[in-house]
Amino acid sequence: MESALYYVTIALGFSIVVNLILKRFGISQIIGYILTGVTVAYGFDLRHMADSHTLEIIAEFGVVFLMFTIGLEVSLQRLSTMKTDVFFNGSFQVILSAVIFFAIAYGILSVSLATAIIISMALSLSSTAVVLSYLKSTKEIARPYGQKATGILIFQDLAVIPILILIGFLSSDGKDIGDVLIQTAISAVVIVGSLFIVGKRVMTWLLHFSSTSEVDELFMGSVLVIVVASSLLASYAGFTYSLGAFVAGMIIAETRYHHKVESDIAPFKDLLLGTFFVTVGMKIDLGLFVQHMDDVIAILFAVLAVKAIVIFGVVRMKSQSKVAFKTAIALSQVGEFSFAIFALAGNQELIPSELSQILVLVVVLSIIATPFILANLSRISGYFFKDVSVTETFAMLPGRNHHIIVCGYGVVGKFVAKELRASGVDYVVADNSYKHVQEALRDGQEVYFGDMSKTAILDKLCTKDSVSVIITLDNLEKKRLICEAIIRYAPEVKLVVKVVSLEEKRALRGLPISITIDGKKEVASRLVSEAVTCEL
Template sequence: MLMQNILVYIIIALGLSIVINIFLKKIGISQIIGYILTGTIIAYGFDLHEASHSHELEMAGEFGIVFLMFTIGLEISLAKMGSMKKEIFANGFLQVGITTIVTYLLTHYIFALEAKSSIIIALAFSLSSTAIVLTYLKSSKEIYTPYGQNATGILIFQDIAVIPILILISFLTNEGDQDIMVILWHTLFSVVIVIGVLFTVGKKVVAWLLHFSASSEVDELFMGSVLFIVMASSLFAYYMGFTYSLGAFVAGMIIAETKYHHKVESDIAPFKDILLGTFFVVVGMKIDVSLFIHNIGLIISLFLLIFMIKSLIMFALLRLTATSATSLKTALFLSQVGEFSFVIFALAASGHIIDDKLASLLVLIVIFSMVVTPFFVPYINAITAKLIKEKDIVTDMSALKGRENHVVVCGYSVVGKFVTQYLEELDVPYVVIDNSNKHVKEALNEGKEAYLGDVSKTSILEALNIDKAAAVIVTLDNLAKKRLICEAVLNHAKNVNVIVKVVSLEEKEKLADLDITTIVDGKVEVARVLVERMLTCQLKYS
């Protein structure tokens, strides 16, 4: 009977979430809100508030974060992590450290909370939402922009920082019965074992298993192998005293070094999205509407305080090395409180470090933060444009460091716009480069990853990673400029595919001496399309 009830709840939740998200999609609201609303409706409709705190349900929700961390790992290979060391280890460490110190001082000395409670709250509030921010950055393709890379690096450090935070909670729960040096030594030893095993034995096993399952040409076997790798790595990390997410993240990094990472990422996406939805349904089930209503003023006030503190700290920190616009965008993207705070507050409450009522209030602040964020993030670019009037267009190409298999679109006039549209339809990663402030600004306003620069310059070619690009598409009209760009690209990278648009036979002849992969004559292509369209027409009879 119990099993039947569980199945009924799952079916209702699934159907309700679909209906709500279809409606929200039409009005441009994130599906995360739909999942949270589903959880709240289910909890109150069937009186499942106690069930929302069950270990089994929380575990199911947590695996949404596990698969999210796995997909992040797929995009952060060891080489890329090395190239992002400033974003991850410098910006990330300073952001978490300074935010924790400032929040601790406020909670302990202004709000008069105990030192233990203050340090846990400060650490939890220093974290941002990986699930919301990275999901948005990936879907909007802003993850490759300078602020997208800064946000990604800081989020990665925050996720790594969860591990010592959980260890600290364990130490505080034990009231210091165990020597802290013993705990730290055990933790260090465990880290060495986890990383060592996963990157030595695990790497060989993963490579063999993926090759073996891919050679079978049976999709379900390949998918099964990927799921096994994720689950096994997660469980191994958990049994060594860490979070499931750490194992999944490392597994993703290992697969990122193989030739199967693109296939794995596309195959795993539906599982990640469904499980991530489960996580937010569980979050919605934890909402205590009556407690929220009675404390709505306090919750909103504390949220705004946290929002301002995190934004100001991050802006000041990033402004040392980035432009005002990039710093503000990154700060606003990471101004909310993250999903790992739920885990931290739950463990702290169960260990009697934080009072249960205080923990419930803190959870509502986190939920309010996560509900508001999806409404807010789509307007960050517009807000930044109004607050900061920068004369310079994007020239910082540091986000392109380590980029591979991308298409470089030279020029963003009429043809360039159509090229980017077709590339988006094919889901091909690309960047736009133009020497016109007007065109670059136009591309940025349309949500494209665009940079200002002269592609005929060696420094720009190196910044664009032309030697690792899949192709360079030249859409400019000026013949002299086209030739300079083609010569520079071919001299810099002999094997790159260069596709050039010409408008006359004369232009084609003037470029004939260059080793251009494909020259597209606009007039010839129009004539070909006209004939093709004619052949598809039905004959008309009088």
């Protein structure tokens, strides 16, 4: 026990120092955790612990908590709106990538049929832990390419289930695949149905009573129980821990507790994700890497190129070229679930040990390279796409303060922007209508494409640092949603809202809006003012 605490303390201290140094250079902390794993493994001769089942379980729960937070943002309603990204883009990407990798492995490199199937499926997956951690921390998840990437990653996580089932079938003798698929389908229906029907009631009840107790530890404990219990239930039925956590997150996303749950769970997710990346670093075999460096580098670049081309082609079918390109580059690496696939296949003797080690090195190097690629994604895409998309210009806003945000560029919005410009006031325009954004660009306005009822867009617009927000929209429902979002996100910001009728005034009466401007009343006042001051 003493030695375990000693190694944990050393690893924790080293990772803190390394990440503090890397932070100064703008390098992802993921790299720091991987370097910690390499240093601890070789510095204390602990490479054998990289295959520790207990350590792998602990590390896997980092991905579990990440999937839970993703589920919090992907409610059933939102999933229905993302069906193209999840089911169309996701399925096409996985199938096409797997077919190409299978053709290369089986047809060109002449590996066995079972080995080629496993390799092709493992390499078709991307890294949920790395990509979504970056997208969430930088708010890039709200961008078009972030939405596409998230949808594809969700499908990939679901695809892990049949992949693991297939490995079990390949390793079994005489087991009918039809029976395996039927049992899996029944288990999936039972588990998901239980979580949504029974689990939803239990989760809501538990969160309600723990929140009314006003004791933070009880609420946090309730969340941990929900995550772990859902994960164990899914694992017991033969699925991944992550699937249970993802479904639990989707259920809580339908309740009013999802924002508090997400903020409370963040420290556990980040700490366990750090553990996961430490174990990734411990898997690096430096001797084998030096011996097969040429092979590893060649396979790495081939995998990155094939996946990028496939993803670009799939996403480009229904999206702009720039969005497709950024999505392709962001998801070109190999995912962490590949470790589990290679390990399971190795244990079942479905893949040679040395080939498995080489592929693990390819996965590790692709994960190491990904944070650098993501951090420079806009710069990379800039070399190929010189035009600035109206959906991709938020990068110019960080650090903005003491500005006014004009929400809506309709008739009134245009007059407001004109008056602000004439007064020399610093302002930006935001609109969720592509047509209005194009009009604003033609008028030389600094305009951003986004829905201001979304927290991620408010964050990108530096709303907390603005002087005020002027809402010029006509749609009452959208107007109220935006007001509620701004009041919740930045309650200290002055909110000025245009209303056009008494009904609108009544509908917004319950909100702490700073000023409401009644268009009809102001026109009447101006008419009277002009009438009594004119010369007869």
